[in-house]
Amino acid sequence: MSSEDLMKTWQQVAPVHSQRCYVSITVVDNFIYAMGGFDGYIQLNTAERYDPDTNQWTLITPKHERRSDAKATTLNGKAQPRPQARKPSPSKQLWDKEEALRLLLMGLLCSFQNCCICGQSGATIPCWARHCNLSFHLPCAKQGGCVTQFVAPYRAFCPAHSPQQAVEATPEPGTQCLICLEPVEDRNTFNTLVCPACRTAWFHRDCIQGQALHAALLSLQCLHCRNDDTFLRDMITMGIRIPFRAPSWESNTAFAELEERHRRCDASECLCPGGRQEAEEQGPWELLLCSSCAAEGTHRHCSGLRDSIAS
The missing domain is CATH 3.30.40.10 (Zinc/RING finger domain, C3HC4 (zinc finger))
Incomplete structure (x- = not known):
């Protein structure tokens, strides 16, 4: 949207290429720059430039790091994002207290629920599907085919309502997991996942989860086509836990033996x-x-x- 200074009205303009919130905005040479942000799943490093004369957004060189909640300013004719430390507002603090109380009450109520997988009490994770009263234990999730998503709003689903990959692909006979080189199942299941970008790379759930814990958010990608954005979104939706940190091999002591x-x-x-x-x-x-x-x-x-x- 844009505002007319004289008419003081809003006008509809061309949409950005990627949906994003908590985005860094600044103006340089009458161009509007939108950098980084959060798309509901991951932080972004992409950037776009809006030209009011042509009413078009153009993708520009992405940033080196994924970042949201950052200020932006203009320095020497260039757009410069700056990290922003936000101070929680009183309404935000009140919401946090209410949310903490809600989670506490939910935990107390769910502690009397029986797990839909093992049948024991203390199942504190409810299914997010409407009108579904099933709950389960976190350790039972993998055994029963339950999906738990590790990004906000941290949804969880029972086996009947777990999300399925939208990709219509079937592995060729003898197809192997690209990580362990062992055969995969003959179709897309809870334990067998496919890259949504190339549709030819297949993985065992345990294998891609292990890869995700090492590569983390900044380096995880499809081992075949090297796609990261589409691949990351789909893996997060399917309940793969991807830590937000640098990969494990870039730690200070990762290559100590070489020295x-x-x-x-x-x-x-x-x-x-x-x-x-x-x-x-x-x-x-x-x-x-x-x-x-x-x-x-x-x-x-x-x-x-x-x-x-x-x-």
């Missing part, structure tokens, strides 16, 4: 009085590593080399 240097003499007979672990910076007990792989080494003296011979 370790071999520190042991591997000669058949080590002559060092201090043992195989002893190593000096120079001299007869200097540890010389293999010049090709550096995976093995010997003391200079244990290899029969003189102190003056370069390694």
